[in-house]
Amino acid sequence: MxxxxxxxxxxxLLIAVSTCVGVxxxxxxxxxxxxxxxxxxxxxxxxxxxxxxxxxxxxFMATWFFATIIGDWYNTDDLAGAISRSRHRLEILLRILAxxxxx
Amino acid sequence: xxxxxxxxQSDLRCATCAGQCAFTPTTGQLTCHSCGACHDxxxxxxxxxxxxxxxxxALPHTEQPETTPEHPYGCETCGGEVIFAGHSMSExxxxxxxxxxxxxxxxxxxxxxxxxxxxxxxxxxxNVQNWVAKRWAAPSDxxxxxxxxxxxxxxVPFWTFDSHEAVDYTIRYDIRRGKRTIxxxxxxxxxxxxxxxxxxxxxxxxxxxxxxxxxxxxxRDLRPFNPAYLAGxxxxxxxxxxxxxxxxNAPDKALLLRNRIKSHSGKSNITNISxxxxxxxxKYRRILLPVWIMxxxxxxxxxxxxxxxxxxxxxxxxxFSIPKLLALAVLAATAVSIFGFLWGAGGLY
Numbered sequence: 001m002x003x004x005x006x007x008x009x010x011x012x013l014l015i016a017v018s019t020c021v022g023v024x025x026x027x028x029x030x031x032x033x034x035x036x037x038x039x040x041x042x043x044x045x046x047x048x049x050x051x052x053x054x055x056x057x058x059x060f061m062a063t064w065f066f067a068t069i070i071g072d073w074y075n076t077d078d079l080a081g082a083i084s085r086s087r088h089r090l091e092i093l094l095r096i097l098a099x100x101x102x103x
Numbered sequence: 104x105x106x107x108x109x110x111x112q113s114d115l116r117c118a119t120c121a122g123q124c125a126f127t128p129t130t131g132q133l134t135c136h137s138c139g140a141c142h143d144x145x146x147x148x149x150x151x152x153x154x155x156x157x158x159x160x161a162l163p164h165t166e167q168p169e170t171t172p173e174h175p176y177g178c179e180t181c182g183g184e185v186i187f188a189g190h191s192m193s194e195x196x197x198x199x200x201x202x203x204x205x206x207x208x209x210x211x212x213x214x215x216x217x218x219x220x221x222x223x224x225x226x227x228x229x230n231v232q233n234w235v236a237k238r239w240a241a242p243s244d245x246x247x248x249x250x251x252x253x254x255x256x257x258x259v260p261f262w263t264f265d266s267h268e269a270v271d272y273t274i275r276y277d278i279r280r281g282k283r284t285i286x287x288x289x290x291x292x293x294x295x296x297x298x299x300x301x302x303x304x305x306x307x308x309x310x311x312x313x314x315x316x317x318x319x320x321x322x323r324d325l326r327p328f329n330p331a332y333l334a335g336x337x338x339x340x341x342x343x344x345x346x347x348x349x350x351x352n353a354p355d356k357a358l359l360l361r362n363r364i365k366s367h368s369g370k371s372n373i374t375n376i377s378x379x380x381x382x383x384x385x386k387y388r389r390i391l392l393p394v395w396i397m398x399x400x401x402x403x404x405x406x407x408x409x410x411x412x413x414x415x416x417x418x419x420x421x422x423f424s425i426p427k428l429l430a431l432a433v434l435a436a437t438a439v440s441i442f443g444f445l446w447g448a449g450g451l452y
Contacts, residue, residue, distance in 0.1 A: 011440060011444060014436075015440050018436035018439070018440065019433040022432035022435060022436050023429060023432050025432075026240070026428050026431045030239045033239070034239075038418055039315050039418070040318045044358045044359060045311040045313070045315065046314055047358055049311075063439045063440055064442060065443065067440040067441070067442070067443025067446075067447065068443045068446045068447035068451075070443075070444055070447060071445060071447025071449070082447065099372065
């Protein structure tokens, strides 16, 4: 059986793009982790170090969201349908991000 | 206002052999470099270094800078200005390793109290090396870079600020009603007391480094200013007025107040905070705190790592290795992508 390479190639492309974009969120994640262990809890420096946490959530969710579409596409061989079915997930993700942004 | 006694070289001579003495952090005594004799440091019991001074922004402030007899040394690179006591006169700036030039006079505010070094340079050097070794995604040669540099001991000027805040605040927050999000407003009032907020009075110690190295500050550890504690170390004096200090402290205070308002309101999903505070009862101290600073350069960028001279906590600036960040990013991106792929392939919503 000939496997459709479209979703596989797109999946690798997603990993490549997500890796390039992910350098900054990973750096931010390390900075936050260090702040959590080394800065005085509740101090201004400690509070400021959490200010960019949204970028990590955004990167994580964007990668996950596009991967779900590729997974759906791979399973059903229907890209248009996979995109259409992802709208519900997108709505939930946007709500989570909005809550993150407020906090 | 208290005047700081001048740093007399004769006070730092050994009573046994007239050699030069330096302060030893581990014993808290002056140690002679020639004969090794140890001498206790006499503390002036008549001065209470824990006393706080009142400041009212509405009244004219009488505190004036004084010309000090010690010649300061100015750094040509970073503009830092330090004084030395005893024999440890360095040709390089303890902050940035730049060349030092003697200046003719120094106008500064008297220091009201200080805490002497309790951590020796060897321990500080070890703490810095350990801190560097524990960094994630740091360049592989960072440890060797840091091991080529040495820590320098310096007394850094700090303020402690007290104030009472009467805060009227308004917050906007969202609540969910079925599928709709409704924005609501809540007003409240709270009293908050800031006690001994530490603020660096030097550009060289950033508030972030302060929060990394100074977790515990006990004003009862303060001692009256005594030049003997400076023997063997550099010191930067207070050059900023209280008004400037309060201005520098304002962003920290605002952040802490906003955080306090969040928890005081008891609301979640807060979208906006506005407040008005009536600040009264401002009190301050001008103090010197000991730090060990290691300055190093990585890829042409000057960085510093600081160890607290009291408890040895270490924090600083560090570079990241792009290949290591990329490796971690590829791992994370692959894991998240596989998770998402399986989720989508499983037909989950």
